[in-house]
Amino acid sequence: MRRLVLALLIGCGSSANPTSPPPPPPAPQDAAPAPADAESIDAAVATPTAVSPPVDTTTGASPSWTAGPPVIVGDSVDGAALRAENRARLAADHSAVTILTGGTARELGQRLCEAVVPARPAEMPVLLKPNMSGIDWFRNPKTNHGDNGVVGRTTDPEFVRGVVRCLKARGHTAITIADGFTGKAADWDRLIKVSGYAAMAKDEGVRLVAMDDDGVWDVQGDQPGKPLGVRGMEKTGVPTLLMPKLLAEHLDHGLVIALPKIKTHRFAVFSIGIKLLQGTAMYSDAAPAFHQKWRTHKEIGAALALVKKGDPRARAAYVKSLERFAERMADILEIEAPDVVLAEGAPAMSGDGFAVMLPSKERVAIGGTNVILVDRVGAQFLGLWNHRGLARELGGHTTSPLLEVAAKRFGVDIAAPTVVGDGAPLLAKPRPAHLIGMANFEIDDAPPAHEPIHAAHVADGLAPTIDGAPDAIWDRAPARRFVTDYSGATTPTATTVRMLWGAHGLYLRWELESAGLFTDQTRPTDVERVDLYEEDCVELFLAPDPETPARYFEIEVGPFGHWFDIAVDRTGAPGAKKADNAWSGGLVIGTSRDPVTHRAVVEVAVTDPAVIAALVAGASLPIGLDRMEGQRPRQYLMAFPGRTARPSFHAPSGFGALVLDP
Numbered sequence: 001m002r003r004l005v006l007a008l009l010i011g012c013g014s015s016a017n018p019t020s021p022p023p024p025p026p027a028p029q030d031a032a033p034a035p036a037d038a039e040s041i042d043a044a045v046a047t048p049t050a051v052s053p054p055v056d057t058t059t060g061a062s063p064s065w066t067a068g069p070p071v072i073v074g075d076s077v078d079g080a081a082l083r084a085e086n087r088a089r090l091a092a093d094h095s096a097v098t099i100l101t102g103g104t105a106r107e108l109g110q111r112l113c114e115a116v117v118p119a120r121p122a123e124m125p126v127l128l129k130p131n132m133s134g135i136d137w138f139r140n141p142k143t144n145h146g147d148n149g150v151v152g153r154t155t156d157p158e159f160v161r162g163v164v165r166c167l168k169a170r171g172h173t174a175i176t177i178a179d180g181f182t183g184k185a186a187d188w189d190r191l192i193k194v195s196g197y198a199a200m201a202k203d204e205g206v207r208l209v210a211m212d213d214d215g216v217w218d219v220q221g222d223q224p225g226k227p228l229g230v231r232g233m234e235k236t237g238v239p240t241l242l243m244p245k246l247l248a249e250h251l252d253h254g255l256v257i258a259l260p261k262i263k264t265h266r267f268a269v270f271s272i273g274i275k276l277l278q279g280t281a282m283y284s285d286a287a288p289a290f291h292q293k294w295r296t297h298k299e300i301g302a303a304l305a306l307v308k309k310g311d312p313r314a315r316a317a318y319v320k321s322l323e324r325f326a327e328r329m330a331d332i333l334e335i336e337a338p339d340v341v342l343a344e345g346a347p348a349m350s351g352d353g354f355a356v357m358l359p360s361k362e363r364v365a366i367g368g369t370n371v372i373l374v375d376r377v378g379a380q381f382l383g384l385w386n387h388r389g390l391a392r393e394l395g396g397h398t399t400s401p402l403l404e405v406a407a408k409r410f411g412v413d414i415a416a417p418t419v420v421g422d423g424a425p426l427l428a429k430p431r432p433a434h435l436i437g438m439a440n441f442e443i444d445d446a447p448p449a450h451e452p453i454h455a456a457h458v459a460d461g462l463a464p465t466i467d468g469a470p471d472a473i474w475d476r477a478p479a480r481r482f483v484t485d486y487s488g489a490t491t492p493t494a495t496t497v498r499m500l501w502g503a504h505g506l507y508l509r510w511e512l513e514s515a516g517l518f519t520d521q522t523r524p525t526d527v528e529r530v531d532l533y534e535e536d537c538v539e540l541f542l543a544p545d546p547e548t549p550a551r552y553f554e555i556e557v558g559p560f561g562h563w564f565d566i567a568v569d570r571t572g573a574p575g576a577k578k579a580d581n582a583w584s585g586g587l588v589i590g591t592s593r594d595p596v597t598h599r600a601v602v603e604v605a606v607t608d609p610a611v612i613a614a615l616v617a618g619a620s621l622p623i624g625l626d627r628m629e630g631q632r633p634r635q636y637l638m639a640f641p642g643r644t645a646r647p648s649f650h651a652p653s654g655f656g657a658l659v660l661d662p
Helices: 038-046 079-092 105-116 157-169 185-195 195-204 244-254 273-280 289-297 300-309 314-336 371-381 389-391 401-410 473-478 609-614
Strands: 004-008 075-078 097-101 125-128 174-178 207-210 227-229 243-244 253-259 261-265 268-269 341-349 356-361 364-368 435-436 441-444 453-457 482-485 490-502 505-510 537-542 551-557 563-569 589-594 599-605 620-629 633-638 656-661
Touching: 004 105, 038 453, 075 079, 075 244, 079 157, 079 227, 079 314, 079 401, 079 473, 097 300, 097 371, 105 157, 105 341, 105 364, 105 537, 125 157, 125 244, 125 273, 157 174, 157 195, 157 253, 157 341, 174 244, 174 273, 174 490, 185 195, 207 341, 227 244, 243 244, 243 314, 244 314, 253 273, 261 435, 268 273, 268 371, 273 289, 273 314, 273 371, 273 401, 289 314, 300 314, 314 401, 364 371, 371 482, 473 490, 490 620, 490 633, 505 537, 537 599, 551 599
Parallel strands: 075 227, 125 174, 125 253, 174 207, 253 341, 261 341, 341 435, 453 490, 453 656
Antiparallel strands: 004 075, 097 364, 227 243, 261 268, 341 356, 341 364, 435 441, 482 490, 490 505, 505 599, 537 551, 537 620, 551 563, 589 599, 620 633, 620 656
């Protein structure tokens, strides 16, 4: 059993200086710091020089801070002892990783716990560390299509319930669920209520706490969030790291089980076991210590400033910041490696980890006793292992640098881990990845899961008249009728689209049923209408190069002839203009309406040279056909549903295929 040294930290306590100004508002977890100046931007590109802050010369522990409210650090943790033990343990742990599939989140949690968690004495205390918070909390589900900002980003509390029941069946009674947090006490109370953790913990009779200490809301009792100094960190990338008292106690004489959500992450590439530990990070640079988690990835602010400006140095700075983050997370992993990882993917989430959430078709759970190997298998499940497209975006990294750095640091062979369980066959074939990165790039391997729409060819002189009226030429075009919304759900609102193509343009005819004609008719139709999507309209997304679906044209047209067109580039390529409002589709528009039958027709000819150049017989072009309809409720209709957690037309995963018939 592990025993780490908890030593008295001599002279490490301090009190606040009443004349000192208050610290700046803290950056939330995963958020970038304040905009950087030119000097820090240059530093983000260059290889930084490690400068250790003052260290207590008596104990070698990371120092306490002097600003802010008084937080007394009375003990310290022997980081060197933990580092030696964890390095040896993980390097020697070649055990199999288990993948289970099927059943509910609760069933998966209980089954995985039974299969993976080693037997320990019933009296041993157990700490369960799930994903419970992030930066996208508390959306109003009434105005965000049922999305409360928490579900899908955090570990399902029913999965945790299954683990709790497994442990209770083994006789464990001292079970604590805890996560690090960055909000106020009231925010924590709201989070555990909205997420379902409060009710679950009460039902199961287990303790639920935040591993944070702001000097106010967890200073009574055994102070689970009390920050302890960590000795021997001065030569690492996190010399001022502190450790929550609750975690230190369980690392000393308990069992630590990590319960991450399996998901992609816009910065870390994916978030599983290693990334989960950022929630425990505290730093003594400023008070309160638990508001300093952002310091683990402090260079990202400068890198994103370059990205925003389109600076050619941007991608190099971004990759460098990710590599620094990976090194720091490896430093934290060295002293805080969990005994077991039970990762919840019921479902796993692709996208960016926050705003765009794309659930996996399978419901899985992945677990093992070596966190690095669990992350390796999780990466493969997400399609982000040995990925050439990712390497093009991240300077050669074929998976998350967090995984690469940790494997190298601990000497763990991640080439071909042993995988067992009924979900192991899921890895028999390469899995498609879908990652939306912060640096304006997107990895999208998923082939269109929809039947393509066909456009019939028309010879010169036979092109349709664009006026919204019936025309026999449209009968040659195969009709595509859809009633689905962005999630793939069936709606009562039907839309039919027909398409033709020829030497002089691409032609579309939209026939709208249940049309409410919610459009501001006082606005002119002879000038471009910005924000037309806020009213009723149809939308065409077309990528002229099938190899680059993230570079596409968007055209919006309303039932009264209002229009908006734009070129979009989400590739993140150097110098790429993400939104080019100056682009013109060379549109010709004709519409008609019947308020009595609630029907409307929208016809469009797209004559832009770049579009015409892509019109080649037999070609298959990425396409999105979408419709905005109504006010309350607002409908987001898609012929090719992206099945995102909330409406998003700007996702190539929602594109189908336009086939140009000869």
